[in-house]
Amino acid sequence: AQSVTQLGSHVSVSEGALVLLRCNYSSSVPPYLFWYVQYPNQGLQLLLKYTTGATLVKGINGFEAEFKKSETSFHLTKPSAHMSDAAEYFCAVSVPSGGGADGLTFGKGTHLIIQP
C-alpha cells in the first residue's frame, strides 16, 4: 500500500518569497503523483501531476514539482508567492493497478499562509 507524508501542517511565507511545500511518498511500484489545491469552502483543484517521463512537472498558477525517485519526494514550489496562493495544498499518490480505480491516497494537507 502507498502512503504520503506532507511535512508541515502550516507553512508561512512572505508575499514574493519562494514557496516550498514538501511531500514524501511510499510506494512499492513507480507511482503517479499529484498536487491539489483547495480554497475555502471549495472542492479540490488539480495543480499538476506526474505520471511518466520528464521529472520536472509544471502546473497551473506558476507552480511546479519535481519527482525525485532516489529521495521518494515530490515537493511543490513556486518562485514568488502571491496573496491568492493562500489555500490548503494536498499531495496524493496513485499506483497502476491493472484496471482498478483505487482513487488516490492523500496526505493530510499543508495550509499555506501568505504574509503581506
Add this chain to the structure above:
Amino acid sequence: NAGVTQTPKFRILKIGQSMTLQCTQDMNHNYMYWYRQDPGMGLKLIYYSVGAGITDKGEVPNGYNVSRSTTEDFPLRLELAAPSQTSVYFCASSYVGTEPLGPQHFGDGTRLSIL
C-alpha cells in the same frame, strides 16, 4: 460547464436518520469517486465506480452505500446516520483510459453534521 455538481451543500441530520448525497457530472467521465474529508486528516476514499453498474469499496466504506445506474450520477447513501459520519463529502470524476490516474474534477462538497 457545470463539471461535478453535488447537492445539498449543507445538511444536519439526527442520529439514525438516512439521506442520500447526490452527485452528477456532465463530462461523460467513466470513473467517479466519493471521498470524505475530516479536519487535519486529508481525504479518505469511501467508494468508487469505474462505469455504470460497477462500484467498489474504498478505504472507509462502512455505513455507506452507492449505486451507479447511469454514467452521470453517483449517489451516496447513509442508512443510519452516526456522529462519526459528520464530515465534508466530496464527489469526484475522471476519464480513465488505459491507466488509472485518479480524480481530476471535484465537486464543491456537502457539509454534513450528525447530531
